[in-house]
Amino acid sequence: xxxxxxxxRLICILLSLLVLCGLAPAQQVPSQNLGSDALIQMLARLRxxxxxxxxxxxxxxxxxxxxxxxxxxxxxxxxxLTLNRGEGGQNKFGAQLSGQLGILRTLELxxxxxxxxxxxxxxxVVDFGFSKTAEETFEKWGGHDPALADMVRVxxxxxxxxxxxxxxxxxxxxxxxxxxxxILSRQAFRAAADPQRxxxxxxxxxxxxxxxxxxxxxxxxDEDYTLCLDVGTYDxxxxxxxxxxxxxxxxxxxxQGVGGWYNPPGHLYRYYRLxxxxxxxxxxxxxxxxxxxxxTLPGLASRLGAEEARAPFLRPALLHIQKLVDEAAAAxxxxxxxxxxxxxxxxxxxVRQLIAQVKTASLAEAAKSDLLxxxxxxxxxxxxxxxxxxxxxxxxxxDSPAPQSFMSFFRQERTFLMAVPGQTFTLTARLxxxxxxxxxARDIELVTPPGWQVEKIKSELRRxxxxxxxxxxxxxxxxxxxxxxxxxxxxxxPQQNVYTIDQPQYATLALPxxxxxxxxxxxxxDAEGAIEASADxxxxxxxxxxxxxxxxVGPPLSLELNPPVQVVSTRSxxxxxxxxxxxxxxxxxxxxxxxxxxxxxxxxxxxxxPVEFTADDEYRDFRxxxxxxxxxxxxxxxxxxxxxxxxxxxxxxxxxxxxxxxxFYHYRPAEQHISAVDVTVPPGLRVGYVMGAGDEIPAVLRxxxxxxxxxxxxxxxxxxxxxxxxxxxxxxAYDVRTDVRARNRRLxxxxxxxxxxxxxxxxxxxxxxxxxxxxxxxxxxxxxVTVEDAPVKTLDPASPIFHYPNxxxARDFQGWVQERGLxxxxxxxxxxxxxxxxxxxxxxxxxxxxxxxxxxKGLYIYTGYAFFRQLPAGxxxxxxxxxxxxxxxxxxxxxxxxxxxxxxxxxxGKR
Numbered sequence: 001x002x003x004x005x006x007x008x009r010l011i012c013i014l015l016s017l018l019v020l021c022g023l024a025p026a027q028q029v030p031s032q033n034l035g036s037d038a039l040i041q042m043l044a045r046l047r048x049x050x051x052x053x054x055x056x057x058x059x060x061x062x063x064x065x066x067x068x069x070x071x072x073x074x075x076x077x078x079x080x081l082t083l084n085r086g087e088g089g090q091n092k093f094g095a096q097l098s099g100q101l102g103i104l105r106t107l108e109l110x111x112x113x114x115x116x117x118x119x120x121x122x123x124x125v126v127d128f129g130f131s132k133t134a135e136e137t138f139e140k141w142g143g144h145d146p147a148l149a150d151m152v153r154v155x156x157x158x159x160x161x162x163x164x165x166x167x168x169x170x171x172x173x174x175x176x177x178x179x180x181x182x183i184l185s186r187q188a189f190r191a192a193a194d195p196q197r198x199x200x201x202x203x204x205x206x207x208x209x210x211x212x213x214x215x216x217x218x219x220x221x222d223e224d225y226t227l228c229l230d231v232g233t234y235d236x237x238x239x240x241x242x243x244x245x246x247x248x249x250x251x252x253x254x255x256q257g258v259g260g261w262y263n264p265p266g267h268l269y270r271y272y273r274l275x276x277x278x279x280x281x282x283x284x285x286x287x288x289x290x291x292x293x294x295x296t297l298p299g300l301a302s303r304l305g306a307e308e309a310r311a312p313f314l315r316p317a318l319l320h321i322q323k324l325v326d327e328a329a330a331a332x333x334x335x336x337x338x339x340x341x342x343x344x345x346x347x348x349x350x351v352r353q354l355i356a357q358v359k360t361a362s363l364a365e366a367a368k369s370d371l372l373x374x375x376x377x378x379x380x381x382x383x384x385x386x387x388x389x390x391x392x393x394x395x396x397x398x399d400s401p402a403p404q405s406f407m408s409f410f411r412q413e414r415t416f417l418m419a420v421p422g423q424t425f426t427l428t429a430r431l432x433x434x435x436x437x438x439x440x441a442r443d444i445e446l447v448t449p450p451g452w453q454v455e456k457i458k459s460e461l462r463r464x465x466x467x468x469x470x471x472x473x474x475x476x477x478x479x480x481x482x483x484x485x486x487x488x489x490x491x492x493x494p495q496q497n498v499y500t501i502d503q504p505q506y507a508t509l510a511l512p513x514x515x516x517x518x519x520x521x522x523x524x525x526d527a528e529g530a531i532e533a534s535a536d537x538x539x540x541x542x543x544x545x546x547x548x549x550x551x552x553v554g555p556p557l558s559l560e561l562n563p564p565v566q567v568v569s570t571r572s573x574x575x576x577x578x579x580x581x582x583x584x585x586x587x588x589x590x591x592x593x594x595x596x597x598x599x600x601x602x603x604x605x606x607x608x609x610p611v612e613f614t615a616d617d618e619y620r621d622f623r624x625x626x627x628x629x630x631x632x633x634x635x636x637x638x639x640x641x642x643x644x645x646x647x648x649x650x651x652x653x654x655x656x657x658x659x660x661x662x663x664f665y666h667y668r669p670a671e672q673h674i675s676a677v678d679v680t681v682p683p684g685l686r687v688g689y690v691m692g693a694g695d696e697i698p699a700v701l702r703x704x705x706x707x708x709x710x711x712x713x714x715x716x717x718x719x720x721x722x723x724x725x726x727x728x729x730x731x732x733a734y735d736v737r738t739d740v741r742a743r744n745r746r747l748x749x750x751x752x753x754x755x756x757x758x759x760x761x762x763x764x765x766x767x768x769x770x771x772x773x774x775x776x777x778x779x780x781x782x783x784x785v786t787v788e789d790a791p792v793k794t795l796d797p798a799s800p801i802f803h804y805p806n807x808x809x810a811r812d813f814q815g816w817v818q819e820r821g822l823x824x825x826x827x828x829x830x831x832x833x834x835x836x837x838x839x840x841x842x843x844x845x846x847x848x849x850x851x852x853x854x855x856x857k858g859l860y861i862y863t864g865y866a867f868f869r870q871l872p873a874g875x876x877x878x879x880x881x882x883x884x885x886x887x888x889x890x891x892x893x894x895x896x897x898x899x900x901x902x903x904x905x906x907x908x909g910k911r
Contacts, residue, residue, distance in 0.1 A: 056079045057180065153189040185216075207369045288353055418552050431522065440463045456472055489736075581652070650659055685890050752858060777829045778827065782822075783823075785822075792836055795847065805887055
């Protein structure tokens with residue numbers, strides 16, 4: 001559910017005081033995106049019509065250094081097209097996976113884009129996990145066309161001069177998604193110009209577009225390259241090199257584990273090869289991507305060829321616009337950019353007039369579309385540059401209740417966090433003139449979706465001197481059928497690898513737009529300009545202080561069943577406990593009735609429950625007891641619904657994001673899948689769990705009745721580990737927890753004295769191998785088995801691990817999801833015994849995914865098998881096998897207290 005914005009009142013008051021003093025933390029905006037620094041870069045953009053599209057497979061694949069150089073130094077209008085949202089990857093700093101991870105990585109990439117200075121687009125294909133071949137990737141994606149159609153749509157809309165593909169489309173790219181991205185980029189280069197390809201887009205009004213040149217990335221210095229860029233060049237506006245600045249953006253992709261990346265000062269060369277072109281003179285070494293392409297403003301006229309004669313007004317107007325850009329650059333000074341505003345506003349007016357003339361000119365539709373694409377871009381750039389020169393800021397935020405006293409100001413500082421259908425509220429938009437040149441605020445209006453009622457209730461528009469402001473207050477009524485702010489894409493099952501697009505008008509956008517925007521129109525001298533901003537809600541967050549978030553629309557009551565999947569034993573006769581969480585987003589009290597729907601013959605207690613809230617932002621859990629008849633091993637589903645004001649509400653949302661990247665909403669149905677598993681859990685088994693990057697395995701073990709205790713750094717340092725039969729290290733524990741690395745000797749001592757240590761996969765191979773964390777030598781690798789139904793062979797059928805407390809057979813490896821495993825060991829000491837072998841098609845079986853070794857009196861187990869995906873999904877065989885692993889010694893002896901190493905352990909080496 002949404003994170004809490006309301007905390008203890010005293011904390012809120014203190015944090016509000018810190019905000020007023022300027023001491024509270026706030027989301028950082030790169031200074032290069034503000035003020036004079038931003039205007040310098042915008043002036044560079046106004047001088048060129050160059051457009052570049054960069055194609056990649058996943059978030060974090062991007063060539064950010066090249067993008068920052070082209071956008072911020074060369075002024076190129078730059079866009080990145082990423083095939084998928086990374087939803088099939090691992091999460092180094094949280095438990096979000098699948099759809100939640102896709103939204104998180106979208107937000108992370110958008111924040112990185114703010115540093116690169118680029119626009120962002122996506123296709124509809126899903127990251128289904130690691131793939132070793134392009135053939136497997138295209139098979140999962142339903143062929144080439146789903147992704148290719150979206151790529152062609154972006155090309156026909158953005159109309160770039162150049163495409164730079166991050167990948168080459170060969171096995172050298174590694175990941176099958178990477179290979180697919182390279183293959184599709186080559187195909188899209190030609191397909192976008194062919195009216196016979198994806199003709200539905202042509203019927204929509206999109207016209208074919210032929211990109212001029214296609215380059216591939218990841219070319220080595222000793223290979224045949226066309227172009228070399230030194231992205232290590234220092235830029236005084238950025239205060240660092242382009243590579244360093246791009247890395248600052250990349251660090252926000254924390255779920256990818258790139259927060260520690262660093263580029264030192266100095267040369268850093270990137271090499272590119274031209275692989276396709278429609279330019280006759282293309283070939284040989286080049287100085288830049290746009291060699292041979294006229295990207296000057298008058299060049300827009302040159303593109304028309306003989307058709308230029310039909311628009312005799314065009315070239316003189318473009319020359320005049322270019323002259324105005326030169327005048328703005330000459331008038332600009334970093335300490336007072338306001339003199340640049342007059343030529344910039346004049347340029348804006350000239351571009352507007354030129355757009356109107358082009359629309360009515362007797363030009364071919366293709367030529368007209370090309371011109372309007374370039375001119376629309378210039379219109380946005382002139383408007384942004386003028387606003388930067390004048391120092392204007394537009395703020396639109398939902399009004400807080402009027403404070404009755406100084407202390408009540410802090411109690412009422414926050415507004416509601418989300419608007420709901422049928423709600424009425426007020427919002428104030430304020431235009432600030434922070435520059436030196438006077439302006440006149442002529443109008444402020446709101447742009448809302450259809451059906452919203454908007455009324456101006458207070459207007460203070462006037463002439464603004466330096467640091468003055470103007471404002472308009474609005475009353476808004478949200479329509480009863482207002483759409484919720486949510487992703488425009490969805491998939492109904494984990495096996496669906498191409499998203500369903502619910503709102504085609506937003507197709508390929510990173511996220512749908514926020515529902516409410518403000519637009520202010522102003523006059524500076526005889527010229528007129530405009531500035532826009534999305535509407536926000538403001539609140540005091542207990543952790544971050546004064547905060548704000550874009551205004552969203554959601555359901556009045558949000559409902560979820562936690563967890564999405566619950567695992568129960570078919571051998572248990574105990575009732576199943578189902579917990580429904582309800583959140584109130586109504587601005588005030590709310591009453592509803594909560595009901596569950598279970599499979600036939602299941603008995604619910606109670607049948608329904610009343611739900612009452614006294615204020616918004618309240619959250620409550622409601623528990624139901626479900627008595628099921630004799631369970632068979634299968635998946636059952638329980639649904640929940642809230643009856644509120646005559647309407648049923650059957651879904652809930654999670655707020656995904658962080659303070660540094662912003663937030664968005666992930667919705668899921670209010671249902672719980674109950675996976676009934678024929679599994680035996682030894683009575684009295686005690687497990688200590690050391691959480692790593694985040695997983696849901698402890699919750700599943702508890703659902704089965706196992707006693708699981710989460711271990712803190714203090715427990716690892718001095719706690720009694722001997723009270724546990726087994727200690728489990730969560731995924732990537734050595735990657736993300738320094739205390740685990742520091743206390744590794746103590747963990748091995750625990751094994752030596754008789755305990756079982758179960759270590760799950762780690763991704764930082766160098767760190768793990770250099771740390772020598774295993775009791776005997778073993779080498780961690782990137783070996784993995786990506787096909788989830790790849791055959792698995794039991795190497796030691798007599799091992800107790802395959803017999804106690806559950807017999808493990810071939811059927812236990814059926815029904816696995818996404819992958820078998822990852823980060824297997826490639827080499828190991830003879831003390832280790834490999835227990836399973838599995839391999840992807842065409843590859844030898846990998847034996848390093850499950851290793852066990854006696855160490856002193858205890859047992860050390862390493863596994864790369866993807867239990868972190870299987871157990872939360874309720875996969876029966878994986879549940880049984882994992883229970884056996886944590887029970888590996890429970891049948892043999894009880895654990896002796898204490899953590900001193902035995903003589904046998906000491907003899908095996910002090911590692």
